[in-house]
Amino acid sequence: MFYVSLPPKKDKNQMKREKLILITNDDGFFSRGIARLAEVMNRLGRVVIVAPQTEMSGQSHSISVVRPIKFQQVTDSPFECYAVDGTPVDCVKLAMNKILPQKPDLLVAGINHGCNASINTIYSGTMAAAFEGCAESIPSIGFSMNSHSKDVCLDYVGDYIYEIAMDVLLNGLDANTCLNVNFPVGEIKGVKVCHQARAFWREELIEDKDNSGDTVYWLNGQYHILDTSERADFNTLEDGYTSITPMQVDFTAYGVLKKYAERFDRL
Amino acid sequence: MFYVSLPPKKDKNQMKREKLILITNDDGFFSRGIARLAEVMNRLGRVVIVAPQTEMSGQSHSISVVRPIKFQQVTDSPFECYAVDGTPVDCVKLAMNKILPQKPDLLVAGINHGCNASINTIYSGTMAAAFEGCAESIPSIGFSMNSHSKDVCLDYVGDYIYEIAMDVLLNGLDANTCLNVNFPVGEIKGVKVCHQARAFWREELIEDKDNSGDTVYWLNGQYHILDTSERADFNTLEDGYTSITPMQVDFTAYGVLKKYAERFDRL
Numbered sequence: 001m002f003y004v005s006l007p008p009k010k011d012k013n014q015m016k017r018e019k020l021i022l023i024t025n026d027d028g029f030f031s032r033g034i035a036r037l038a039e040v041m042n043r044l045g046r047v048v049i050v051a052p053q054t055e056m057s058g059q060s061h062s063i064s065v066v067r068p069i070k071f072q073q074v075t076d077s078p079f080e081c082y083a084v085d086g087t088p089v090d091c092v093k094l095a096m097n098k099i100l101p102q103k104p105d106l107l108v109a110g111i112n113h114g115c116n117a118s119i120n121t122i123y124s125g126t127m128a129a130a131f132e133g134c135a136e137s138i139p140s141i142g143f144s145m146n147s148h149s150k151d152v153c154l155d156y157v158g159d160y161i162y163e164i165a166m167d168v169l170l171n172g173l174d175a176n177t178c179l180n181v182n183f184p185v186g187e188i189k190g191v192k193v194c195h196q197a198r199a200f201w202r203e204e205l206i207e208d209k210d211n212s213g214d215t216v217y218w219l220n221g222q223y224h225i226l227d228t229s230e231r232a233d234f235n236t237l238e239d240g241y242t243s244i245t246p247m248q249v250d251f252t253a254y255g256v257l258k259k260y261a262e263r264f265d266r267l
Numbered sequence: 268m269f270y271v272s273l274p275p276k277k278d279k280n281q282m283k284r285e286k287l288i289l290i291t292n293d294d295g296f297f298s299r300g301i302a303r304l305a306e307v308m309n310r311l312g313r314v315v316i317v318a319p320q321t322e323m324s325g326q327s328h329s330i331s332v333v334r335p336i337k338f339q340q341v342t343d344s345p346f347e348c349y350a351v352d353g354t355p356v357d358c359v360k361l362a363m364n365k366i367l368p369q370k371p372d373l374l375v376a377g378i379n380h381g382c383n384a385s386i387n388t389i390y391s392g393t394m395a396a397a398f399e400g401c402a403e404s405i406p407s408i409g410f411s412m413n414s415h416s417k418d419v420c421l422d423y424v425g426d427y428i429y430e431i432a433m434d435v436l437l438n439g440l441d442a443n444t445c446l447n448v449n450f451p452v453g454e455i456k457g458v459k460v461c462h463q464a465r466a467f468w469r470e471e472l473i474e475d476k477d478n479s480g481d482t483v484y485w486l487n488g489q490y491h492i493l494d495t496s497e498r499a500d501f502n503t504l505e506d507g508y509t510s511i512t513p514m515q516v517d518f519t520a521y522g523v524l525k526k527y528a529e530r531f532d533r534l
Contacts, residue, residue, distance in 0.1 A: 055333065057332050057333070058329060058330045058331070058332035059327075059329045060326075060327040060328035060329045060330075060395070061327035061328065061389045061390055062325060062326045062327045062329040062390075063325045063327075063390055063486060064325070064486060065324050065325035065486070066322065066324070066325075068475055068477070068483035068484055068485045069483065069484050069486070070477070070481055070482065070483040070484065090486070093470045093472070093486060094472065094484065096469075096470070097469075097470050097471065097472045098472055098484065119402060119516065121518055122328045122395075122398065122402075122516055122518075123328055123329075123330060127518075128327070128389075131389065131518075135386055135389075135466075135467040135468075136467055136469070137467075164531070167530070167531070171530075174520070174522075174523050176465060176520075177520045177523055180518075190532075190533045190534045191531055191532060191533040191534075192528075192532055192534065193524060193527045193528040193530075193531050193532055195517075195519040195521065195524065196517050196518055196519045198443060198517070199402075200402040200403055200404075201402075202363075202364075202403070203360045203363070203364050204364065205360070205361065205364045205365055208335055210335070210337070214337055215337065216335035216336065216337045217335055217336050217337065217361065217365065218335045219330060219331060219332070219336070219357070219360060244527070244531045245518075245519060246519070246520040246523050246524060246527045247518035247519060247520055248518060248519075248520040249386065249389055249518070250462075250463050250465070250518075251388055251389075251394075251398075251447075251463055251512075251514040251515060251516070251517075251518075252462040252463045252512060252513070252514060252515075253441070253443075253444045253513040253514055253515040254462065255441075256441050256444055256513050257460060257462065257513060260460045260511070260513045261459075261460040263434070263438075263460075264431070264434070264458055264460050264511050265457075265458060265459055265460055266457045266458040267457045267458075267459065
């Protein structure tokens with residue numbers, strides 16, 4: 001336990017009556033990360049998993065516009081679980097409108113296999129699901145591991161996830177605010193609230209041939225960090241701390257609004 | 268001309284030597300919107316179009332992770348034009364790494380057939396392309412029409428696009444800042460710099476059957492605006508003004524950082 005001020009765990013059955021928790025991800029309903037997340041959330045309430053049936057990494061906030069989505073219940077899951085032929089954001093929209101009996105008390109996405117700090121936020125299907133929940137005024141949290149290994153140890157992050165989710169269930173989040181939580185691999189030195197590190201991916205495209213003999217290119221990104229602040233989420237994470245970045249679905253560059261109004265307004 | 272203080276138009280050949288302009292969109296290389304945008308940009312510099320070969324609306328910032336991308340030159344275009352089997356963000360990455368001779372002086376995306384103000388920003392492939400350019404430190408602008416009609420009149424927005432792009436070419440944009448420009452249909456009352464209107468889409472899923480007889484669902488969103496400010500971009504647009512929203516690729520909820528550090532930090 002890392003939050004010393006927390007109340008004792010609530011009676012499980014009581015929580016189950018009280019709290020409805022929607023779980024999704026972008027790695028697919030079968031991933032180890034979502035199983036671990038469901039295991040932890042099951043201690044806090046009634047868990048419903050609605051997740052993609054195939055891997056949807058890098059799908060960002062995409063939605064199915066030109067094709068319909070479909071889903072089926074996964075019968076051999078220990079949880080109530082639905083596999084969706086659609087993106088992570090499709091999953092949230094489907095859950096809200098067709099699967100859940102009422103608006104969930106909490107939306108959690110992950111545990112993502114791979115870091116979603118910094119610029120990764122905008123490519124991430126996991127964080128997109130959290131943003132979709134946030135836009136719908138559901139307290140929402142994305143959880144990610146700073147490792148792409150499918151075998152990465154997920155045991156030690158359980159207590160952190162439990163405590164952060166419990167805090168959000170008890171105290172809520174501000175309007176239009178969700179959390180982007182990233183865990184370091186191995187020992188956790190502590191937890192720091194951060195801002196999104198400024199960075200970008202520059203691609204080296206790797207040439208290949210497809211079955212028709214046509215030249216194709218694989219994206220192979222090189223990460224470039226532009227932020228030296230110790231409270232930049234990526235840097236915090238690399239230092240061995242869990243980063244918590246409060247986020248909002250608002251791209252407005254508020255710092256330049258006044259200056260740009262003087263420059264561009266024609267009233 | 269709506270910017271009275273602008274210098275006279277530069278000699279076309281001089282601009283062409285000076286400025287390299289990358290054009291993309293999410294409606295596809297064949298759309299009327301991108302053709303109109305290229306026509307206007309051709310007055311400002313050397314135009315290169317790198318755009319999806321099929322419609323990519325709603326693809327947001329998605330990238331091709333599990334499959335390679337390919338492209339071919341479009342030989343019957345009046346401009347240097349490449350059609351890409353990939354998303355809008357793939358197009359920018361491909362252009363930067365395989366097609367353009369150097370970093371472009373300007374990236375413009377659009378003209379999108381459909382409004383990209385408000386929460387639409389996060390679903391939009393057009394704005395995603397502008398964000399990708401912005402992350403790569405290219406002055407970037409997304410242009411959109413508040414109409415999904417493929418036949419919408421695009422004549423009257425030309426001068427506005429020209430003047431805004433010229434201003435950005437001459438004066439640049441702040442670091443990590445791009446512009447989201449939305450045009451009203453019909454007469455333009457003026458131009459206002461705005462913030463992103465807070466809103467969300469709530470879906471009504473429309474049941475259908477696929478070829479196998481399985482039940483499928485089409486997303487059918489209902490727009491809900493939560494922002495009454497006159498300077499909220501969606502509201503400005505509906506009032507008949509062109510909205511210019513300065514945007515950044517940073518989701519951090521700066522307003523709550525200190526409060527959340529007190530709540531979640533464990534050092």
